[in-house]
Every structure is written in C-alpha cells, then in structure tokens.
C-alpha cells in the first residue's frame with residue numbers, strides 16, 4: 001500500500017496517522033501463511049528531515065507446529081519501525097550515509113515490503129501450537145497432546161540391563 005507523504009516530507013515536525021489494512025503476499029520459503037489483511041496502525045512523521053514510520057502491525061498467521069506437526073493459527077502483533085529519506089537529499093559516500101535508512105523518491109512510500117520484513121523478524125525461531133505442546137511419540141508417532149499412546153519411552157538405564165542378565 002502506498003502512503004502519500006507529500007503533506008509532510010518538506011515540513012519538519014509534521015505527521016500523518018496511518019490506520020489501514022493491507023493485503024500482504026507471503027514469499028516462497030515462508031514457514032507461515034498470512035490469513036486475511038494485515039492491520040497497520042501508527043504514525044509517519046517528519047523528524048528533522050527524516051521520515052519516520054512507527055506503527056503496530058497485526059496479522060493472523062497459519063503455521064505448522066515444530067513439535068507435533070499440527071496446523072494452527074495465531075494472531076500476532078508486531079512493531080513496525082523504519083526511517084526513510086528522500087533520494088535527492090542523499091549524496092552517496094557522504095558521512096550521512098546510514099544503512100538503517102531507506103531512500104525513496106516521489107511523494108509516496110510503498111509500505112508492504114517494510115510491513116512484511118518487520119513481521120518476519122518479530123516471529124520466534126520455533127513455531128509451537130502452544131507453549132506446552134507435548135509433540136509426537138518418538139516410537140509410534142502418536143500426537144501426545146491427545147493422550148498417552150502407551151509406548152515405553154523411558155530412557156533405558158544400562159545398569160538394569162546388567163541386573164537382567166545376572
């Protein structure tokens with residue numbers, strides 16, 4: 001979604017509120033699926049000539065549990081924070097060059113890419129359907145969240161083996 005910043009980009013201290021829902025496409029290789037529109041609420045403002053985006057994102061994701069391989073959906077809330085500068089004001093190689101700043105030209109900024117990247121970095125490395133997911137039985141593959149399968153999965157203590165053979 002393009003946000004028009006014509007009214008703020010030349011006026012320090014000015015801001016525009018953002019309150020929208022965007023249709024965000026996932027990327028190949030994502031280990032989650034975005035269900036429905038992603039909400040973005042916050043502010044974009046001109047702070048000393050830098051355009052700063054500060055917002056909260058909200059999305060519904062479909063994921064596969066890393067422990068039990070079950071599908072589940074989760075509502076996630078994440079911070080969106082980016083700084084932009086207009087291309088013309090930037091001289092490459094100058095001391096103002098800052099890798100954290102995104103350069104744009106024109107009167108609008110397309111937020112989709114930045115909403116997506118902020119969503120991805122907010123996700124934990126492991127997806128669990130619930131914190132105490134019991135996972136699958138290593139012997140028969142049963143989903144232990146549905147109850148014990150009856151397999152003996154206690155670690156075998158080698159000392160008992162010796163007793164058995166006496």
Ligand SMILES: [Zn+2]
Nearest residue numbers: 065068129133
């Ligand atoms: Zn699970």
Ligand SMILES: [Zn+2]
Nearest residue numbers: 137140149151
């Ligand atoms: Zn089992």
